[in-house]
Amino acid sequence: MSTPLDHAFVRAAAHAADRTAAPLAARPDEEPAGVPHRGLARRVKTLVAAYRSPESALHGSGRAVAAATTQLRALRAVQTASGLFAGGDNVQSPPDSAFTVNDVCDAHVLAAGAGPELSEVTAALARIADAATGSLLTGGVHTPNHRWELCAALARLHRSFPDDRLLDRAEEWLDEGVDIDAEGLYSERSPVYASHVTNPSLLLLADVLDRPDLLHAVERNLAATLDLIRPDGTVETVHSRRQDQYGPFLLAPYLPHYRLLAVRTGRGDFARAARLAAAGGVDDPDLLAQTLLTPDLCRALPDPEPRTPPRDRYLATAGLAHRASAAAHTVLYGGSDVPEHRRIRSGLACNPTFLRLFAGDAVLDAVRLARGFFDLGPFRAADMHRLADTRYRLTQTLTAAYYQPLPKGERRDDGVYRLADDGRFSAAMAFADRPRDEVSHTTRVEADLRDDGADLRIDISGPPVPWALELTFRPGGVPVGAVPIDDGRWCLTAGAMTYRAGDDEIRVEVATVAGEPLAGPDRSDVLRYDPGQDHTVVGGTDATTGNRVYLGGLGPHTLTVALSARRPAPVG
Template sequence: MNTTDQAYARIVQLNDERTATSMAKQVKDPESRFDGGVFDDTVGIAQANHVSTVSDLISWISSYVNPDSAHYHSIEVAERINRAVAFLLRRQHKDGTISLGSTNYHSPPDTAFIIVGLLQVHPLMKKDETSAIRPVCEGIETFLRRAVPAMRIGGCHTPNHRWVMTAALGGLHQLFPEEEGLVERAEEWLAEGLDFTEDGEFSERSNGIYNAVNDIMLYYAALYLNRPELLEPVRRNLNMMVYLTHPNGEVVTDYSGRQDFGNKATFVNYFLIYRLMAVKDGNGLFASMSDEAAKAMTHPGSSENQAMAGLLMYPDTQYLNVPRQPLPEQYEVMLNEHHPYKEQREQLKRVGHHGIVQHSAVHSAYGHPVGRYRDGKESATLMAAAPSFFSLRYGAARLLAVKWSTAMTPGIVAMDSLKKEAGSYHMKATLEKGYNGPLPTHARGKDSTWSLMPHQLRPLTHVQTHEVQVDIEHMENGWEFNLKAGEPEDVFTQITFLFSAEGELKGNGLQQTTNPQQFLWKNGDVTYESGQDRMILSGAAQDHTVELIRTDAHPLDCLAISINLLTPFEHRIRLTLEERKE
């Protein structure tokens, strides 16, 4: 490996550090069923899954086979590896699966995550050929062969699981070409069609976790199955992610459909796939993104996307020769602007599952528009079909969300649409609520149990329609919000600005509620400061004194400022950005 590759040197160091710290947590008790596993502090036991023991195992193997590692051909590491593989084999169920632990017992997709990870280090061990590692190769091959039946017939839960299963099936076919049905099963998953928009968004809209999973799994599937067309959504997603990164390296998670929603996440999980695709396409933008991800990396990654194993498995020295392209720091883009999300909403009513996908989610927000504005340290996100419609980073000052809550439905309003016209952003939502009449004669049964009645057949009475709208315009030193709502009259409405708790709020017109971190904004300006950066809100109102709209809730780690409005209304709020003056 070229020693001028700074990313490689950093990841060798990180992987060696992880090897040392995780080996210290390995259970060494022959009487324990967890012997050989790595103790997981978050659950209090060792687990044989892709984010715990197997992830550590892959770090150890990567250190053992790497001549640049401080643990290269270490006898102690070899012993630890053998013990961990024995643990993995004991925890594998008779049907060939493993259990995730936090959920998903006897899980084909979670087994597939492990398979893909082990397939990255198996060739490295075969090539190493030391006697200490030979039993490990045999043990891993045993695990993989036992898993074949589960992959051949197993199902999944989430959209990304399909591509994890596909990658695992393709890799097993390469390793065991005599096993029948693996490619055919992969083709069944692929026949469903790949779920990506023209701009590269996947179904789960998970910029912090599952985009990277989809990307790396489709890369492996393309490689194993000789299907280069599977790389097209990868390219599009990687291009999209360039515009979903804040100045500090965090990615936008404000509209995710998965557990990264609203949480801090960086793009370090994209390190390997950006690097692989930079070499494949000679793409300087991808190379620059991979470089930045390497600088932010503090951990080599989970088993299926392990940076050290990936660099050893695919040691392409051409990466250093890809001309770097500067990353954009000033842009204004609309993502999914032309996606037919309205047509999809209508199809959803007719598809037949009635919004229920067993053990999963519908992800009906897929394809809705997202606006991104970036200028230096200012980074704003505008979004439809999400719990909030606006978020903003200005240096150290973080406005995590602006949300609209109404007593109409009641609860948070997710905007139906987002359009950009003449330099302004326009969002709308239409809410309806009526009352259920008696069941028609033909729908009445002998059973009076409420839960067994065909409520979908009840006629609606007194249906009320409520339209809301927000127009957002970027000004020279901030943003302006024009909020509009019509009939019915006297609908309690609350606009809430959620700021990160590490900052400080100032304002004489703030009234603290029973929640010590929530304030009603009655009058005057409000200032939020963090570090050297400041946001100033103008446009207070208090048309009513409701502290929290029914079914709404604020995150515990936020400072919430709520403006109380009563319909009908048109109200303007100004958000000014400035640096603190010493």
């Protein structure tokens, strides 16, 4: 017995497409201005899908065809002699052009099956695809996910215009192996690139190339992502190595992937995630085209499988732990790349947030620890160890050096020495040739993740340096029991405070085990966040925004911090 269709989902996808396509069809001859090539191709694909879909208000509309023709003309105008597209900071980029070619090829499949009314659109799409083929056959990439986007473009080109060279080149990339780790995370650890690039590319490749192993990789990634879904409908990003590591990312872009695999595998946990992804409505205009190209998306979901708290998950490869209960979701992170690479760099996991806590409307978005040690920046754990089921230890030791005179054999009469980097700064000092006296500073955080929050024990050892623990709460609540410093900033010197948002609250209790009394509100020189010289040398920062509460002092120190969620209704 076949699975019934989900007509409500298909209608929602059509309405989302119409919100983009209808204004274009209303002015079909209006030339687009300032629209990048990827946007132009997506417009064409959406217009053709709307023309094809009986659920769309533009079904069979000649104005949709005319608008698609106008957008295609603009797209062809930005295709260079190489077949690649102009625009963006990645100049003559095969992978950036692959994004566009993927939409061009999908639009070609839809248009080719629509009859003579779309014959000119079909021919124009074929010309654009043909012009790009040579450069995609030989072009390179510069990020991990680009390989799979480029492979998907090669496979789509082969689907419409069979050519064994396209398959051979795709297999050459695929022979490197999909960059998925033992926990099911891709190497970039990025929800943005997993949902927008890697997963859809691998799903397409699995279908076109008959590669079930690629489908299995996507299933593993989606299974891992289940434990990264937060109560506010976002996916955890603190561990990401890409741009999304500093901001929230909604679950919605995962909708077609969870939906497709839920239908094909019968997994109730994926069905639940698909429903969550659509809880805020279906807004992606591309979903309509996807339903036409992959009819399984239109089938009804299996029954969702509830997730019974409490749940614990430790993703060792990313240094990410979480505990979810009816009262709270707590996230602990110790997987930064900065301690190993000793730099802030695109492509590295740099976010210094090491704990987050969700308690309904009361949300502790970030806990960070700044130290005034040679301006080397905030605490980022170099090691994370699981001590017991819900207990972890995060550790980082920072080392800086003072350099002695060069040995006699290394000294130069002209006083000119090579410019070198000692990991903290650069100077014409030939650092590697000099004896060095090292100064070290160690920070250790032990965390016990409870059903209602977390107990922290923080040890700051080494020479006396100022430090500040920053707790950034999401706006919308009020700190009660903390002492104001200035606008948006408070401090806690002892005892407890509560952050209240509606009926929900997070209680913070602090106790000093060893060290001087904590700093008061008059010590703004201590009670502040310092991003470190990698940011400040260029006038930048990675500071949070929100309601910030500080604990701080002059180390060494040992203190305990208890974070407890109190709320009348469960997280769910």
